[in-house]
Amino acid sequence: MALLFLVLPALIAIPVSLTxxxxxxxxxxxxxxxxxxxxxxxxxxxxxxxxxxxxAVSTAVLATALGTLAAxxxxxxxxxxxxxxxxxxxxxxxxxxIISAMAFYRLLIPLGLLDTYAGxxxxxxxxxxxxxxxxxxxxxANFDPKLEQASRNLGAPAWTTMRRVILPSIRPGVFAGAxxxxxxxxxxxxxxxxxxxxxxxxxxxxxxxxIRENTDPTVAAAAVVLxxxxxxxxxxxxIVSRQRAQTALKED
Numbered sequence: 234m235a236l237l238f239l240v241l242p243a244l245i246a247i248p249v250s251l252t253x254x255x256x257x258x259x260x261x262x263x264x265x266x267x268x269x270x271x272x273x274x275x276x277x278x279x280x281x282x283x284x285x286x287x288x289a290v291s292t293a294v295l296a297t298a299l300g301t302l303a304a305x306x307x308x309x310x311x312x313x314x315x316x317x318x319x320x321x322x323x324x325x326x327x328x329x330x331i332i333s334a335m336a337f338y339r340l341l342i343p344l345g346l347l348d349t350y351a352g353x354x355x356x357x358x359x360x361x362x363x364x365x366x367x368x369x370x371x372x373x374a375n376f377d378p379k380l381e382q383a384s385r386n387l388g389a390p391a392w393t394t395m396r397r398v399i400l401p402s403i404r405p406g407v408f409a410g411a412x413x414x415x416x417x418x419x420x421x422x423x424x425x426x427x428x429x430x431x432x433x434x435x436x437x438x439x440x441x442x443x444i445r446e447n448t449d450p451t452v453a454a455a456a457v458v459l460x461x462x463x464x465x466x467x468x469x470x471x472i473v474s475r476q477r478a479q480t481a482l483k484e485d
Contacts, residue, residue: 246460250453258450268454278439278455285419285436288350292357292418297411299358300365305399308373319370323363333360334427341428348430356428357418364417365410372406412470416463 252258253265272278303322307315325333337356338347346352376399384394400407422437429438436455443452 244460246453246456250450250457252450252453254450256450268450269457272451272454272458275451277434278436278451281434281436281439282458284350284433288353288357288433288435289415289418291350291354292361293411293415295354295358296361296365296414297407300362300410300414301369301400301403301407303362304366304369304373305395308370308376319366322366325360326363330360330423334424337424338427347428348432350433352428353425353433353435356424357421358414360421360424361414361417364413365407368406368410368413369403370406372403376402409470412466416466419462420459 248259250268251264251266252260253263253267307319333356337352337359341347341352341356344352346355380398380402381394384398385391389397420437422441425433425435425438426441429435436459440452440455443449443455
């Protein structure tokens with residue numbers, strides 16, 4: 234019920250996106266797809282879709298690689314400092330995003346990465362990697378270390394053991410982390426507002442400017458697309474997890 238209480242208000246964008254009027258309003262009997270037609274025919278909106286997709290996919294790939302390697306490293310190296318390192322890596326989840334945005338702004342200026350794809354992907358990767366670390370660590374908690382020991386005793390190198398034994402066993406956690414990283418980058422707005430201006434114009438940024446500068450219902454149509462993509466990603470994750478669970482039960 235609490236989840237529905239938080240999610241249901243966002244669904245108001247669905248009827249608003251179908252209004253026939255030129256401003257944000259609830260439709261009264263008449264519905265129109267004109268704002269969706271404009272959304273998918275406007276070069277500006279399509280460019281923002283493409284830019285958000287490129288940045289989100291790149292962020293998911295980098296964050297998944299870094300988060301997975303960090304989780305495996307912390308799992309294998311157990312010491313009194315490992316938990317300190319883990320806490321340090323999870324700081325982006327604790328620090329308010331406005332503080333992170335200002336830090337990224339000061340960091341990217343001397344590097345010449347402000348308002349660039351590379352700078353935005355770097356910032357989103359830092360924010361998303363802790364999510365991958367959490368999901369992969371949860372999968373590693375259920376991994377039997379004897380499987381790794383058996384692989385090493387049979388003469389497999391460390392990289393082969395990780396690639397053929399560890400990674401297949403923790404694949405659900407890696408996939409979930411990649412999904413969360415993609416969604417975080419796809420929806421992120423606070424950091425994006427600080428470190429992008431004209432060259433990079435993601436979909437959330439265009440929606441923000443659309444609400445601030447006018448009341449174009451195309452923003453509501455874009456919000457519906459964002460919701461659909463997010464729900465679709467979670468649906469794919471649920472289907473994949475269910476299939477893997479069924480496969481595991483059959484193997485047992």
